[in-house]
Amino acid sequence: MSIHLDNLWMPFTANKQFKAAPRLLVSAKDMHYTSHDGRQILDGTAGLWCVNAGHRREPIAQAMKDMIDTLDFAPTFQMGHPKVFEAATKLAQMTPEGMDKVFFTNSGSEAVDSALKMVLTYHRARGEAQRTKFIGRERGYHGVGFGGISVGGIGGNRKHFSANLMPGVDHLPHTLNYEHAAFSRGEPEWGAHLADNLENLLALHDASTIAAVIVEPLAGSTGVIVPPRGYLKRLREICDQHGLLLIFDEVITGFGRLGTPFAAQYFNVTPDIMTLAKGLNNAAVPMGAVVARNEIYDAVVNAAPEQAIEFFHGYTYSGHPLAAAAACATLDLYQSEGLFTRAADLSAHFENEIHALRANPLVKDIRNLGLVGGVELHSRSGAVGARAYEAFLHCYQNGVLVRYTGDILAFSPPLIVSEAQITEIFAAVKQALDSLT
Numbered sequence: 001m002s003i004h005l006d007n008l009w010m011p012f013t014a015n016k017q018f019k020a021a022p023r024l025l026v027s028a029k030d031m032h033y034t035s036h037d038g039r040q041i042l043d044g045t046a047g048l049w050c051v052n053a054g055h056r057r058e059p060i061a062q063a064m065k066d067m068i069d070t071l072d073f074a075p076t077f078q079m080g081h082p083k084v085f086e087a088a089t090k091l092a093q094m095t096p097e098g099m100d101k102v103f104f105t106n107s108g109s110e111a112v113d114s115a116l117k118m119v120l121t122y123h124r125a126r127g128e129a130q131r132t133k134f135i136g137r138e139r140g141y142h143g144v145g146f147g148g149i150s151v152g153g154i155g156g157n158r159k160h161f162s163a164n165l166m167p168g169v170d171h172l173p174h175t176l177n178y179e180h181a182a183f184s185r186g187e188p189e190w191g192a193h194l195a196d197n198l199e200n201l202l203a204l205h206d207a208s209t210i211a212a213v214i215v216e217p218l219a220g221s222t223g224v225i226v227p228p229r230g231y232l233k234r235l236r237e238i239c240d241q242h243g244l245l246l247i248f249d250e251v252i253t254g255f256g257r258l259g260t261p262f263a264a265q266y267f268n269v270t271p272d273i274m275t276l277a278k279g280l281n282n283a284a285v286p287m288g289a290v291v292a293r294n295e296i297y298d299a300v301v302n303a304a305p306e307q308a309i310e311f312f313h314g315y316t317y318s319g320h321p322l323a324a325a326a327a328c329a330t331l332d333l334y335q336s337e338g339l340f341t342r343a344a345d346l347s348a349h350f351e352n353e354i355h356a357l358r359a360n361p362l363v364k365d366i367r368n369l370g371l372v373g374g375v376e377l378h379s380r381s382g383a384v385g386a387r388a389y390e391a392f393l394h395c396y397q398n399g400v401l402v403r404y405t406g407d408i409l410a411f412s413p414p415l416i417v418s419e420a421q422i423t424e425i426f427a428a429v430k431q432a433l434d435s436l437t
């Protein structure tokens with residue numbers, strides 16, 4: 001390969017391992033990437049859980065081209081441009097009722113940190129400035145900002161920074177349980193009571209000091225942990241009883257992944273705030289968002305004097321014209337192609353295919369919901385992660401892109417995937433698993 005690889009410090013990558021045997025993706029269309037060695041790679045992961053409408057879709061590309069030829073940049077601090085308002089309106093039409101206020105960011109990490117700051121601003125505006133603590137959950141992934149890794153619960157993402165994490169954070173236990181819920185199809189029947197641990201944390205810290213609870217409705221990056229049936233409803237009830245806000249981090253579950261626009265609608269539990277990114281504009285250009293209940297916006301905005309900035313927060317590129325144009329076209333495409341219900345239509349086939357992998361003795365657990373799934377492997381002694389990495393490589397060499405984290409393989413194909421392509425993905429995985437020792 002003639003490309004020089006030395007200068008790029010790659011994110012979340014084993015740089016030495018990768019540069020010794022690079023895998024470059026040079027183009028993409030619909031369900032496929034083209035690799036640098038000219039092969040078609042079926043995308044079983046929607047890029048990085050983000051290209052929900054499939055790759056390089058024409059209406060999105062055209063909207064972006066049009067914007068490039070019209071407006072390169074316009075500030076959204078004390079100024080505005082039409083597309084950013086249009087994007088907020090289109091998004092608000094899809095979110096749960098009463099959640100109509102949209103704050104744009106450039107990533108999921110920024111959305112999470114923005115949401116935490118929004119919560120603190122809201123409580124202060126209502127005269128409850130003592131509510132400063134946050135409750136996250138073990139194994140939660142909320143991006144890589146200091147706020148996000150503080151409320152997050154993935155040890156590897158925290159350990160080098162542990163002395164500098166945000167104070168005033170505690171964590172719920174995660175909900176993965178092999179004894180009672182292994183190989184559950186969809187939502188595990190066991191485990192709703194784990195939400196009651198929130199009561200213990202409220203007793204420990206005193207509920208009046210807690211600002212909010214933040215969870216991924218379905219935990220994705222940690223390796224797909226599906227919430228036990230009734231768990232999220234119970235969390236909502238406890239938050240309501242004690243005046244806590246509930247944040248759903250829907251960076252992965254948003255935009256049709258579970259067969260509804262957002263997980264909030266799938267589980268019929270409405271949070272106070274949602275954090276979004278990825279599928280928001282089909283990952284065509286960086287963009288994230290925080291969506292808040294109207295009361296939160298009203299409380300913050302009405303508490304400030306006329307002419308005063310109400311929320312001291314924002315990014316130069318919040319609602320960048322190019323990102324906003326891509327979002328408008330993407331949200332239209334989701335609607336016109338009915339993509340938000342595709343996951344519901346395909347989930348039975350996806351579930352059957354993924355659970356057929358159980359036959360392999362190396363498989364420890366399988367978890368799935370909508371068009372997201374995880375296959376956890378027994379770790380090889382002394383080499384955690386080696387098996388999943390080998391399976392990932394095998395699939396890639398055979399033309400299928402999957403994702404791995406630790407010894408878990410994760411699947412989240414674009415919502416335009418066909419039944420035959422789902423079969424193809426899991427056939428490649430079966431072959432890969434059969435090749436492992």
Ligand SMILES: Cc1ncc(COP(=O)(O)O)c(C=O)c1O
Nearest residue numbers: 107108109141142143249251252
């Ligand atoms: C639930 C969740 N929150 C936040 C993030 C961070 O998003 P970003 O990588 O865009 O900062 C991710 C990324 O995978 C995520 O899955």
